[in-house]
Amino acid sequence: MTPVSANPHRGEADLLLDGVAHVLRPSFGALVAAEEELGPLFGLVERASGGELKLGEMVALFWHCLAHPSDQSREDFAEAVTRAGLSACAPALRGLLVQVLKGGG
Numbered sequence: 001m002t003p004v005s006a007n008p009h010r011g012e013a014d015l016l017l018d019g020v021a022h023v024l025r026p027s028f029g030a031l032v033a034a035e036e037e038l039g040p041l042f043g044l045v046e047r048a049s050g051g052e053l054k055l056g057e058m059v060a061l062f063w064h065c066l067a068h069p070s071d072q073s074r075e076d077f078a079e080a081v082t083r084a085g086l087s088a089c090a091p092a093l094r095g096l097l098v099q100v101l102k103g104g105g
Helices: 028-038 041-049 055-065 074-084 086-102
Strands: 013-017 020-024
Touching: 013 074, 013 086, 020 055, 020 086, 028 041, 028 055, 041 055, 041 086, 055 074, 055 086, 074 086
Parallel strands: none
Antiparallel strands: 013 020
């Protein structure tokens, strides 16, 4: 099986959790689903920039932006994010938030 890798031209971000590569794709549908759960995306960006983003909010954004469905439950996915730690997740989070602000892809 070919390893899955994010396409930066589509605004995608890589996220490695427990040795499994995930592609996060901030499509319109994914962002609308995240917004339905988390509230306005600009508020999410503001909270993130102010250091006020909650772990559950980051997990929810990642979950909705997963490009390829997984057999993993959301709870197991959240635990994997927690094990990876904030520093490992920060580049993917930053990439998604940049896409929210500037669009493109």
